[in-house]
Amino acid sequence: MKEYVIATASTCDLDQAWLQEHNVPMISYTFEIDGAVHEDNCTDASKRVIYTAMRSGTVPNTSQITTYGYYEFFRNLSEDGKTVIFLDMDKAISSSYGNSLNALEQLKEEMPAADVRIIDTRCITIGLGLLVRKAVALKEAGASADEVVRWVEDNKMHIAHRFMIDDLQWLRHGGRLSNASAIVGTLLAIKPLIYIPDDGTLVAYSKIHGRKKAMHQLLEDVLKNAQSEGNEFVLTHSDCPEDCEKLMESLKERLPEGTPVSMYELGPVIGCHVGPGFLGIVCFTDERKA
Numbered sequence: 001m002k003e004y005v006i007a008t009a010s011t012c013d014l015d016q017a018w019l020q021e022h023n024v025p026m027i028s029y030t031f032e033i034d035g036a037v038h039e040d041n042c043t044d045a046s047k048r049v050i051y052t053a054m055r056s057g058t059v060p061n062t063s064q065i066t067t068y069g070y071y072e073f074f075r076n077l078s079e080d081g082k083t084v085i086f087l088d089m090d091k092a093i094s095s096s097y098g099n100s101l102n103a104l105e106q107l108k109e110e111m112p113a114a115d116v117r118i119i120d121t122r123c124i125t126i127g128l129g130l131l132v133r134k135a136v137a138l139k140e141a142g143a144s145a146d147e148v149v150r151w152v153e154d155n156k157m158h159i160a161h162r163f164m165i166d167d168l169q170w171l172r173h174g175g176r177l178s179n180a181s182a183i184v185g186t187l188l189a190i191k192p193l194i195y196i197p198d199d200g201t202l203v204a205y206s207k208i209h210g211r212k213k214a215m216h217q218l219l220e221d222v223l224k225n226a227q228s229e230g231n232e233f234v235l236t237h238s239d240c241p242e243d244c245e246k247l248m249e250s251l252k253e254r255l256p257e258g259t260p261v262s263m264y265e266l267g268p269v270i271g272c273h274v275g276p277g278f279l280g281i282v283c284f285t286d287e288r289k290a
Contacts, residue, residue, distance in 0.1 A: 004083035004145040006136055007073075009065070009096075011089040012129040013236065013267040016042040022136050027073045029096075029269045032061045040268045050268040051239035051276055062272045064096040070103030078107065078114040083145045085117050087132055087152070089124040092200035117145070119152055122200040125270050126234045127161045127282040160285035161196040162222045164214050166240075166277025168192070193218060197288050205290035211277075215247055218279060223254055227284040231259060238266040238278040247279060 191214035
């Protein structure tokens, strides 16, 4: 069986230590604070930099990965002849996906034998992370590259994403909400609940007044949409670990004993657009729906 590697981007929001332990190469997105460029390297340090800045009122910016950045990444991974399976956040969220395809075209001109398989995951943050973890588990169990790609394509639409936005001002900064709507929503303590349909976009399906009510509704919606057997749940937060731990304990009380549940902090790239106080849960579902 031909050797292969599963690679990803920092938007998977998995810990750097886990990625290194499981030999998963990662390409980093970058973010900018007051003119200084920082690397999202899936470490706690990079998260503290951005959330400290945002808590102080600084508005950061993120940058897509360039075609050249992807080209160098794929070329380095392909030099020893291994197949590369690459999983990044979906194309509906970031134009970086198009840059990765352009990079592969350039690489094939130089290295026609290069075998890089770029998958439009239709997932982001810990949804992508869950997909990566499952793909790596298959690889470590002896699955071939073709088998891993087939599993990912068959299951990527069965990862449900449920998110709660705490402060609408960050959506305004990112150009996703008008100033008036953000001000009114903040004054009314509106917390949008968001899911990802099959096309990979972000859709607000409910607006709840108050954080506690929104957290409760988030949990109920996840449980309603969750696959009934053999599931796994991953929670995420942006600089609000106490609330995420409370949400995780409430979730565990509703699940069969032994159901895998884990928690990660949201990385800088998505965190830049949603701000501190964000909460999310992903799991497997029979059908993505609001």
